[in-house]
Amino acid sequence: MSDMLRGTVLFGIMAVLIVGTGFVQSWNSALLILNMGLVSAVMALGVNLQWGFAGLFNVGVMGFVALGGLATVLVSMPPVGAAWSAGAGRLFLALALAVAVMAAAILLWKRLRRGLRGWVVAALLVAGFFAFRAVFDPAVALIEAVDPAATGYLGGLGLPVVLAWPVGGLLAAGVAWLIGKTALGLRSDYLAIATLGIAEIIIAVIKNEDWLARGVKNVNGLPRPLPYEIDLQNDPGFVETAAGLGLDATTASTLYVKLGYGVMFTLVLVLLLVLAQLALKSPWGRMMRAIRDNETSARAMGKDVTRRHLQIFVLGSAICGIAGAMMTTLDGQLTPGTYQPLRYTFLIWVMVIVGGSGNNFGAVLGGFLIWFLWVQVEPIGQWLMYHVTYGMADGSWLKGHLLDSVQHMRLLTMGVILLLVLRFSPRGLLPER
């Protein structure tokens, strides 16, 4: 029961922090933090599923988040007709060829005897690679030549952007399945570096394959599931309603849109949280914890560890994919250059660990708290520095120097708070029992 109490109190404090932001700063800021907090919580839930439930050290979160983002472009942007007619056929032929070569390689690997197969498969792969490039490169050149400054890619399917969320999940799941099939045999930090590498590979592909989503040239202006603020501001009905509530049109419209996102994200989070919680509190969850504790023993007790690992790896990654799609929708743009491990992998890990791994509510709390801090350490840091230098003589060299570097208080403060939180609850704020 005291666990329950602790949880309630901590979530209460979190709510106070966000509402407090509303009062002290602005409701727009508060809602924005809440929305990204919701997205972060979903990501943390995904990582917690993998680490907290099954002990899989996945440090490739960034890759799956990016795949979710990619899905948003592929689903919601309008197709670029010219590019399709220019080289799409050839491109898909090339991709089909690649798949065929891979399939053949796998088949050969399974069929052939040990001694020879390495060389045969390698030869096939190299030959296949060059054949693929021969078909692929011209197609890419054709597509990328179509108005490179504005398009230069195939575009998407022009479907409603919300569809991208499940699609992002599926895309991430598909890639996770492929990875899981090969890499899940690795343990602890070795799995970590493998997934980290795979995430880097995914980002490299998104960055450099311009035909897919414009690469580093970014895709701006993704469609939204909600009306634009400007349109609301120009809608007399809306302005009137806002005035009725005592709000000016600008504030009302921005709040309206943010609340809209908040509601949608909350629905997703609650749904996933319920599913995760049901799963944890079931024989399935027990089996997963057993596998996490001792794989050898779990195997001897008849549990198919490999399959379970794959299952949970795919599920967790799918959740990260969904979150990634949600986030890209919120941003309204896909900018591959922004995917950095620190922000999209390690920060999520911090959320899970600080929240309390193995505990879904902990992960969610961590998601909110760490995001809140990530945003608020900037003013906190400035405030701190202001007070540190308060006593110093005006115009002194040190004071000037410190005030100049005040922006570096941001990460420093983050570090200090992180250490403080972990100091007082080394197993996370809401530990797993």
Added chain:
Amino acid sequence: MIRVENLHRHFGGFRAVDGASLTIDKGSITGLIGPNGAGKTTLFNVIAGVLEPTSGHVFMDGEDITGMPPHVLFHKGLLRTFQIAHEFSSMTCRENLMMVPGDQSGETLWNAWFGRGRIAQEEAALLKQADEVLDFLTISHLKDEKAGNLSGGQKKLLELGRTMMVDAKIVFLDEVGAGVNRTLLNTIGDAIQRLNVERGYTFCMIEHDMDFIGRLCDPVIVMAEGHVLAEGSIAEIKANEAVIEAYLGTGLKNKEAVS
């Protein structure tokens, strides 16, 4: 039941199991003894699918089970315990036992989400069974203690308890007795006998306590340096010169001096 044919398992150049051939008869309680490092545990690990054999075959009821993974063997009715206890340390004793039975419907996600009613029923039955086993092992007061906090001997008991959660055809016990209080061990011996007689389990156990082996096992197989040294009833084994020299010894030299 189990037939091992010319089995080898090498670690680098070292031959831990070196051409062992033996059979375990259905319905028997077979003892497996031998000096430290004779390859007994390694043999178990190969049979149970934890280690791949370097060469040789293992048959179970005539089926070649060489190299099958442990979880498949489990579902074929082959269970084993570990010499160094492999508890699930962050789970409670009760959970340690409840997770054992295979084919729990709650072990699929679909049921975990949408079949809560059925799960609840199964769980109730499992809980009861687990509590009975804990009771039998005299550790029922530790039901909700994390298994990682148990004493050395208690962990071994838990290890044994897991084999009592399911209907197995054959159970491999790797030194369940080491570190277990002798009085309790006798009770465990009785239980093994009962399972053997009433439920038809076959047992194969490694043990260094000759009294225990003597009371339960027939036949007894002696391993040394990776292969079978001798096989027979306990009386034959105890009389075997080679076994005495390699394994049993002749008692304390200094004993008189003390008392």
Added chain:
Amino acid sequence: ASHSSEAKIGVILGFTGPIESLTPMMADSAELALKEVNDSGMFLDGVTLTPVRADSTCVDAAAATAGAERLVTTDGVVAIMGADCSGVTGAVLSNVAVPNGIPMVSPSATSPGLSTAEDNGLFFRTAPSDARQGEVLSGILADKGITSVAVTYTNNDYGKGLSDSFISNFEASGGTVTLNTPHEDNKADYSAEIGALASAGGDLLVVLGYSDSGGKGMIQAALDTGAFDTFMLGDGMYGDALVAELGGDMEGSFGAVPWSEGAGADAFKTVTDAAGINGESSFTRESYDAAALIALAMMAGGEATSTAVKDNLLAVANGPGEEILPGELGKALQILKDGGEIDYVGATNVELIGPGEAAGSYRYYTITNGAFETVDFR
């Protein structure tokens, strides 16, 4: 609303993260312009412009948005000078600036994609247009009679856009690019890129990157291995530090940087030197201009509001009117006060075209005796 005695201007730049080594100077330059306006005592019946900084992180769109949201909804800034990297700029623009009607003037976001972004007339940039610079660079090569070059660009929208534009111009004029390869900034090692470029060959290496980051790394590696000894530098590569460090080895290399013919850039140097600010770093000039434009637009509109900036920025940036150089903001304010017209030239010869992008002139320089030497302006 010009009765309040203070108006806040947001300065959103990546103070932490990949371009953290550039941003302090950029912010200083922007704030220098604001200070100049305040010190002139001529701004809108004594309104003071106060800069408020926020960290765009350059790469974390969500954090940048949150920072901008705080500036706009909490601190109540009326205009934003920033952001820097295109990704975060786009996010801040569509999620904060447009919904709240706050104008943004970015000194360094060059992504062509931003031109077409739904900006409601609120987005401006003093950063040069990639299209124009590509033309200029290719023109310089044509004049020199160089027809075969290797190209490396920093792997972001700036580098990619610039290299696209340069290559299409260069190839159209009959040149060949032996290899066009990106480099990532702040990475440990550039031997691989240099290896490939050296194999491809070419008369010189065109470096479209940042002078204190990957671009410098590439040049260093090329010099060390003897892969290339002449370089053509894009605008991001202009900086004293580069020459100071690589010194004699850079002799004979050349490049282009947005520059106002005549006194503009020199005036900027005078102003920054006087203020003790390093104005030679990348995008400092653009930053100064961005901030100055915001202030001048307010003056022209007669009030320190977002609308004033949005409506008057193009007018003060482009002619007709008296030409204004850095350090002459006081004079400009006076003219505007008197109802006259100005044409802000600034440090980079600002000329905003179409949807508010810079199309200034470029200074073609060579490096001679360890210093930048102007050849001509284009």
Added chain:
Amino acid sequence: MGEPYLIGEAMTGGYGKGADILHACTIAVERGEIAVIVGPNGAGKSTAMKAVFGMLDLRSGHVRLDGRDITKLSPQDRVAQGMGFVPQTHNIFGSMTVEENLEMGAFIRRDDFRGTLAQVYDLFPILKDKRHQAAGELSGGQRQQVAVGRALMTQPKVLMLDEPTAGVSPIVMDELFDRIIEVARSGISILMVEQNARQALEIADKGYVLVQGANAFTGTGKDLLENPDVRRSFLGG
């Protein structure tokens, strides 16, 4: 007769913030004698050993070595005072070779320990064969031998062994007991927990039966062996 060489007196305590495991439990051993602790699983035998070695915070009670109160000393200081301990589990360095394990036993010794090393190899010949193998790759019984060997390397004044014979073959167990007797005769006190209780009590000068963290029976080894209650309840008849 004065005070015993090593005594843990009226020790009460448990793990962390959990309930008390030991309840005023007293364990003592005289110089050059062998004391054996027996009892059911979970009685607190290992806990008592750890308490004597300072790996547990005592809520009350004292530990005295040679008349000095060492209750507050840290385990590594106790090692320096001449105490050696073989825990029941995790008692080897798995990733280090057998020889390195033994060397670590002699870590605090500054003298030449090659003689002791030879003695240990003498006692456990199998270890000599495997001296360059990682200890983690050994069989259960071999590990146990390494563990005991490591403690012998310390050349302690008191040697504390927690179930040293668990998992070792009869012949090695006999050797081990023989050796323990020898060691004791050389003036070193031995305190050990045993489940092979009958063999152990036969060589013991003193025996303790622990039940639920408290002393249930205490006597000479012979006394306990002859006590029918003890035999039935704790020694397996």
Added chain:
Amino acid sequence: MEFLNGFVALANFVLIPAVAYGSQLALGALGVTLIYGILRFSNFAHGDTMAFGTMCTILVTWWLQGMGVSLGPLPTALLAIPFGIAGCAALILLTDRVVYRFYRVQRVKPVIMVIVSMGVMFIYNGITRFIIGTEDQNFADGERFIIGVRDFKTLTGLDEGLAIRTTQGITVVTAVIVVAALFWFLNRTRTGKSMRAYSDNEDLALLSGINPERVVMVTWLIVAALATIAGVLYGLDKSFKPFTYFQLLLPIFAAAIVGGLGSPLGAIAGGFVIAFSEVGVTYAWKKVLGYWMPESLAPDGLVQLMSTDYKFAVSFVILLIVLLFRPTGLFKGKSV
């Protein structure tokens, strides 16, 4: 002659840079691997530790340069390294006292330590930037080349040149010496063995009379030295910029892991694997093949397997392949 030219080109653009870069990574990876091996966690603060140590060295170097001290052809910074190490050690030991020790006593899981080290990373990050700022610093002086391209050409009469930088030479030599020393220290000396014992089984180490605090201290001291040396040598060769050091973390971890965590030899091997796969796989063979093949067969294209866009991707693919065949790295590393 043609063959030699081809080989020199290959050496100049692939072999030498990769060996030097590999050694740089290896030196960094040694620190990571040592912390993992002894203290059992992946230290995210290592990149910033390197930055801090280097910063201390740079400050002292400037002071020395100001005093007119110089090492002739060698960089002055080498003289300043001991001071840098001292500064770095002071910071690390303080951190250990204030931060890590608490968690060590609590026996928290390694992953918690990882997150804690991220907190430390943020703090170091701030400290370094507060003191020296964010800009690029070039503090190399002395002779830049052991042999430069032009000298090489005049010396040998070949068409292709070859350059070996002083710092490259120092780095390779240092890396070899340090690895050998570390290997010897860990496997042969009493202290080294006690450190391994501590990492293997803390309780038992205690029972053997090993003082854990001492072990930890010695470990941190070595780490401080390694981090500073690695950072300074890298900074001399390229330049010092805090953000780049932070970014170095990734390839360093990759090197430590692919070599096998906890193994000094693995760190070296891993460094070379990563470096060669980054520099080698995307190499365009046009130039070299131009020398090696008869005129008529000389290639038109670049003969490049993959464009350098994918150099990181390629190095990670190779890392993956290595791990698939050797799941705990080339030198059988540890795994918690």
